[in-house]
Amino acid sequence: MAGAVMIQGTSSDSGKSTLVGALCRLALRRGLTVAPFKPQNMSLNSAVTVDGGEIGRAQAWQALAAGIAPEIDMNPVLLKPNSDIGAQVIIHGHAIGNYNARAYHDYKPTALKAVLASFGRLQARMDAVIVEGAGSPAEVNLRANDIANMGFAEAADCPVILVADIDRGGVFAQIIGTLACLSEPERQRVKGIIINKFRGDVTLLQPGIDWVEQRVGKRVLGVVPFVPGLWLDGEDMLPAARRSVATQANALRVVVPALPRISNHTDFDPLRAHPQVDFCYVRAGEPIPPADLVILPGSKSVQRDLAWLRANGWDDYLLRHLRYQGKVMGICGGMQMLGQTLLDPLGLESDTPSTPGLGLLDYVTTLEPEKQLVNVSGKLATGDAAVHGYEIHMGVTRGPALDQPALWLGERPEGALSADGQIMATYLHGLFDAPDACAALLQWAGLSGAERIDHDARREDSINKLADAVAASVDLDAIWQIMG
Structure with a gap:
């Protein structure tokens, strides 16, 4: 053993x-x-x-x-x-x-x-x-x-x-x-x-x-x-520093609402570390700053977090943001929020069987008991950049907005891109981890000359740096002996 x-x-x-x-x-x-x-x-x-x-x-x-x-x-x-x-x-x-x-x-x-x-x-x-x-x-x-x-x-x-x-x-x-x-x-x-x-x-x-x-x-x-x-991927809590400071001028401003039940906020680690991105989480009661790109993140309780968005003025903010040609993205639960309606007939997340969405894309999501769990790879519908990630969701989304997908996962269309190109929705987590996809999405959001940053290589470098520090400061022979 x-x-x-x-x-x-x-x-x-x-x-x-x-x-x-x-x-x-x-x-x-x-x-x-x-x-x-x-x-x-x-x-x-x-x-x-x-x-x-x-x-x-x-x-x-x-x-x-x-x-x-x-x-x-x-x-x-x-x-x-x-x-x-x-x-x-x-x-x-x-x-x-x-x-x-x-x-x-x-x-x-x-x-x-x-x-x-x-x-x-x-x-x-x-x-x-x-x-x-x-x-x-x-x-x-x-x-x-x-x-x-x-x-x-x-x-x-x-x-x-x-x-x-x-x-x-x-x-x-x-x-x-x-x-x-x-x-x-x-x-x-x-x-x-x-x-x-x-x-x-x-x-x-x-x-x-x-x-x-x-x-x-x-x-x-x-x-x-x-x-x-x-x-390194955070286990749960949002990063202590809610705002990154871009190291280059004319940075792309990216804003994410800090939903009470935000899930998989590790999606945004590549953006927080990108030298051309000024990234900001916005908590309850804080003023929402001007942005080039607003991303609605995943949520473990979409209806409750959607109510939180409305209570904090995000619905009006998003309409104003879009009128001024800003870009909006929804990931997983954020994708569901962007639609017309969220249905929960079995009470899987809420006692409310039907909740109006933000109405920015023409589809309806129904929560179903079977959770989708799959690792995927493919390409962006705009620019053909390679992408990889994973899906974790209980909702099934249907509607005409999906006829113009955001991604292609092999032969399968995924997500939605609005006719004017301002709104993107996807179930794919880890979307920004792939270097080419991250650069292409930042360019879609308005950043010219987006740098290609390899987040996977940066994670590997961090693991080695951490291991070196522990090896230099801890009695490893004693630990191996304790392990038997």
Whole structure:
């Protein structure tokens, strides 16, 4: 059976995902077959696997770091929140229904069986499995029936390394407090500590390291520096910097509404990093700035987010934007919003069976139980630029606007392009990842001389930069020994 270690964090965003990705790449360099694994993930950023399922986006890029294709066993339980107290539950890549928090809590013992089955399959054919926890094991209110942190570690008999984020401040309190919240067997399972996102002279940190090691009886395995400029797919939260600053003059202004239930915002990472694009997320109550291109993003609750758009004045803004010859794009849920009507006869996302759309394209979308999950490739209808991406949606869209498609996926037309060329709609996520497609779409939106930026190569460079930083700052021999 494969060696394994679980990376748990003192908090969300402590660096668990990046550390798992770095260790996957370092194990690959060592000549090992390795896979990432996250028992339970809560995220609206997801990816389609080679075996036709859906997993968290972070596990997809971790698989790339490991040198293998993403598959459903890497994230057997995925929760996609569709309200403040409920989520769509995805087991082994496929949705089984919507659960409120209490119902899902009761379902967890069944979910644990799926988790252990996936973990067993990976262990049986890999040399190493690097496991990522979720949130923090110190969330004592969630400890009963836990499958995301210590509950999994205990069931799978997996050693744990605790990572703490010094950039938040109070790193030693994070470590002491987290361990104090664990039971004695759980504390014994923690074999070491890593301090993450450090800036400055590490020798000045040493007295604190000595103190915490003596206090908890566990070794600090390393202090990982803050690594700026990484472009790795975010697990869930919107980027802290809502606006990019273009490095070139006459940049194309791109605006995206920060929908409350925005999904797959990683679609926009290539635009945020593009030197000729001034990119901006706009949150509730903020003034909507002038733009060359407005993109309506994906959504896990299209009707609710459409109501949010109207409440924040986006419907009037879009009409004014189009009158002044601006461009509009809708991706997935954003595509559905652009149509005449959104129908939900089965109540899959809402109690409202019919919701008026923005009426900018002539089609109607009906939500159906079967979710479309497919990786695709093709070309743009304008310019023939090669494109690749993935579809994750429950809606089926029909109407005359689709007679003028935005894309061709082989012989299949996809999406819509308005007769005047101002509005584009598509179900395709990852549209801007392909360098030629990104350049062509920016040119369509009004940018002359758009540079060709290879986002996949930039992600690969970020993985290697991260792995180098971890290798230089962490006792890898100790980690391999912990893994067995």
